[in-house]
Amino acid sequence: MKSRSALVAAALAIALVAGSSEAGAQQRTCRGPDPVDTLKEMSAAIYACWKPPRGTAGMSLTLRFSLRRDGTLVGKPRATFSDLGTDSALNRAFVASILKALDEALPLPFSDSMGGAIAGRMLAPRFTATFERAS
Template identity: 40%
Template sequence: MPRRHVYMGVAALLLFCGMGRVDQAFAETEGVGTLAGVFARLKSCWKPPALPRGHPEMQITVLFSLQRNGEIFGKPRITFETADASEADSIPYRTAVMETLQHCTPMPFTGGLGDAVAGRPFRVRFDDRRNQPQPVERRAWLITTTL
């Protein structure tokens, strides 16, 4: 008998978790209602350029505004780029940032968020550090020897 209760509990938990995913997917198609949702949507649209191994890291900050209906208001402007990057290095990143904004807009805002962010500037940093070497772990302690 206790085993059956465990199975019923696991089944109820799986059913509850599955329904949460359906509700979350429905909420995403319904509209973006929070600033975290705006940034999550931008992150899902971001496709960094394909670069050779050992390419330097790149950071770009873009400033843009959105209208109530989620379309871009005005012209996005790049306000920061990594200082030591050459023109040939930064052009693919600039292109990728602008393509991200084109693919993600119009942003499907809910009514309240659309009214709140209309015309206000967003400053988003795109940070690509995928080619950084992984740090080597070192032991911070000595192995003791017992005599």
């Protein structure tokens, strides 16, 4: 069971990092009503709400959290990895932008099958600012 959970977390991490392009963000809108049925759609739905602050290109943060069947957060996300800069104010703004994206994206409108598959599984997406986005 743990290996399946690890695969789900790894797939989500890859999907979020791979989805960190304009094309990925254009596929879904923040708080869009369309059902989320795959890990790729889930990462795109969260990423669509993320607006990394200017000056954070190259920064990265991995959060660990789980979601309920209804798309709401279980507990509080925990940072498990970070690659931040030397400016503490910019680092705080970067982390805050990720937490704000989660807050805005959740609850996700999971399909019944996705809700059942994802419920309670530990996820570990990595948020990486790969370029400067216009705010």
